[in-house]
Structures are given as C-alpha cells and as structure tokens.
Amino acid sequence: MRTVTVAFALAGMVQAATVGCQAADAPLVQVQTIPLENVRGRIDHMAVDIAGNRLFVAELGNDSVDIVDLKSGKASRKINNLKEPQGIAYLSDGDLIVVANAADGSVRFFRAADLAALGTVALGDDADDVRTDTAGGRVLVGYGHGGLAVIDPTNRSLTGEIKLIGHPEGFEIDQKVNRAFVNVPEGHQVAVLDLRSGKLVSTWKFAGLGGNFPMALAAPGGPLAVVFRSPPKLVLLDPATGSVEQSVDTCGDADDVFFDGKRQRFYVSCGDGTVDVIERRAVGLRAIGRVRTSSGARTSLFVPELDRLFVAARAGGPESQAAILVFRTSP
Incomplete structure (x- = not known):
C-alpha cells in the first residue's frame, strides 16, 4: 500500500487532537485518499x-x-x-x-x-x-x-x-463460546444468542442509554464494546453477565467501532465527521485522540494485518468526490 499523504477536498487538512503529542505522533495519521468515481x-x-x-x-x-x-x-x-x-x-x-x-x-x-x-x-x-x-x-x-x-x-x-x-x-x-451478541436499538437492548441451539438466551438493557448501533469484541471471551448514540458513549460490558465495566464519552452519530488488540485501542467512526481513539488501560478507558474526517463519514473498517483504518467519505456536493480515507495507526 502506498503511504503518500494526499490532500482531500472533503476533509481538508486532517486534524488530530491528542494530549501532549504533535500530529505526527497522533494515534491515527491520514496517509492516503482513494477516490471513488461516480459514487453518490x-x-x-x-x-x-x-x-x-x-x-x-x-x-x-x-x-x-x-x-x-x-x-x-x-x-x-x-x-x-x-x-x-x-x-x-x-x-x-x-x-x-x-x-x-x-x-x-x-x-x-x-x-x-x-x-x-x-x-x-x-x-x-x-x-x-x-x-x-x-x-x-x-x-x-x-x-x-x-x-x-x-x-x-x-x-x-x-x-x-x-x-x-x-x-x-x-x-x-x-x-470461543459460540454466541452472538446483537444490538437491537428499537428494543433498547443487546440480545445474546446461542448459535448451537439457535435460540435467544438473554437480553441486556441499559438505563439512560439509547441508539446502540456499533459493537466490537475486544477478544474471544473478552469484554464487549457497545457504542450508544444517545448520549454518545462507549460502554464496555462483561460478556457473561452484561454488566457495565467501564464507559467513556465518544463522538456523535457513531456507526462503527473496532478494537486494535496490538495497541489496546478502540476506533469509533462517527457521522459528525470524526474518529475517536480510546485506549483501554487497567485503570479504565481513556480518550487519547480525535481525528477529523468529513461530515457523514460514519462507516469504517480497521484491518489489523495492515495497521490501517479505512473511513468511507461520501460525496459532499457536485464539486466533491466520494473517497476512502486511509489512516495509519501510530505509534
């Protein structure tokens, strides 16, 4: 994959907000833009x-x-x-x-x-x-x-x-446990399914939280991350009981979340035009960076084998083109 930094008309200059770090040391750095022709x-x-x-x-x-x-x-x-x-x-x-x-x-x-x-x-x-x-x-x-x-x-x-x-x-x-965990925002719940029997075995509900769309499993048998839109928050759950272990505020209108096991980080992509980077530590979750993408760029894909996060940016008008924004994980 090329690692040439390319200017992107929709996003402009990529901005990374980190604590005590320069842009080059940010947890995500844009390295490429892949245009999508004739996509609206x-x-x-x-x-x-x-x-x-x-x-x-x-x-x-x-x-x-x-x-x-x-x-x-x-x-x-x-x-x-x-x-x-x-x-x-x-x-x-x-x-x-x-x-x-x-x-x-x-x-x-x-x-x-x-x-x-x-x-x-x-x-x-x-x-x-x-x-x-x-x-x-x-x-x-x-x-x-x-x-x-x-x-x-x-x-x-x-x-x-x-x-x-x-x-x-x-x-x-x-x-590891042959189960599926499913976000059902209409029911304000996470449904737990046994894939052997094909049956619903449990439902978890959360007071004061709604709009649970994206979900990521930290590791087989490990904690489950659910991102809510109302209010915008990443919640880490015990996969055996559904109890809340930790939580942290996130960007708005989230649609995808991925776990980076190498760095112990979550990447949350949001329609408000940002990606949040949240670090998982023994003492709790901590937001360590916010990267600007473009408005409406809610969906993403993290590929650990490539150390890349791909973010889908829609066309913003007759003069701007749809594209895939490519971010390198760092350090």
Missing part, C-alpha cells in the same frame, strides 16, 4: 481480502459495490444494479463476496475473481449487517423487523433464523 449518496460497510489486496465498499446510495485495489490505491471494478447494499463480507474459502441489500432484502453472492453472480437468498426486507461464523462455516445476516438469518454460503441457502424484537444493527460472534 450514503456509503455503508466495507470488507477486505488481505491476500488479494482488495477492499470491497458497499455504496448504498449508489446501488453499487466498488472493488478497490489497495496496491495501486484505485477502484478497479464495480458491481452495479444492486438494491441499496448495506452489509458486505468476503469469504476467502471460495473467493466469495456477500452483499446484503436493504431495498429488496436480498443477500447476493458473487465470485470475486470475475464478479459473476452465483446466487441470491431472499430475506424479504432490509438485509443489513453481515458476519461470518468461521467455526460453523455459516454467514449470519441481520434483517427485517427482527431477525438474524443463518445462511450456507456453499449452497447459497437459508438454513435457519433467530427471531428478535426489533431490527438488528451491529453484532459480533464470539467463537
């Missing part, structure tokens, strides 16, 4: 193919997915004629791209090598976040007014579903 509207989630140096970008408002060559720093190919793609995943086994579409509720499979369409699973409504259950060889997709679909990626078939009381947003799979 909201950009949603991303996925990566490490071996193939490819980034997949779900462009909800543009009904497309861009395939970005990370080596050249350019969008090389595009899947068009989708229906508001939201969630996306890449499966190295089979070289598959999985795209969940909001408008028609479809989950579509494509071969990454040539973008050939391989099949569709119809969920009926608002197919959203996608996660891969590597232990079970399954794909899980949140959808509709309250469901988590279980899909066999080999046969492209629906093999089960787990009912919820509202539309699921961010969720995580803990392979």
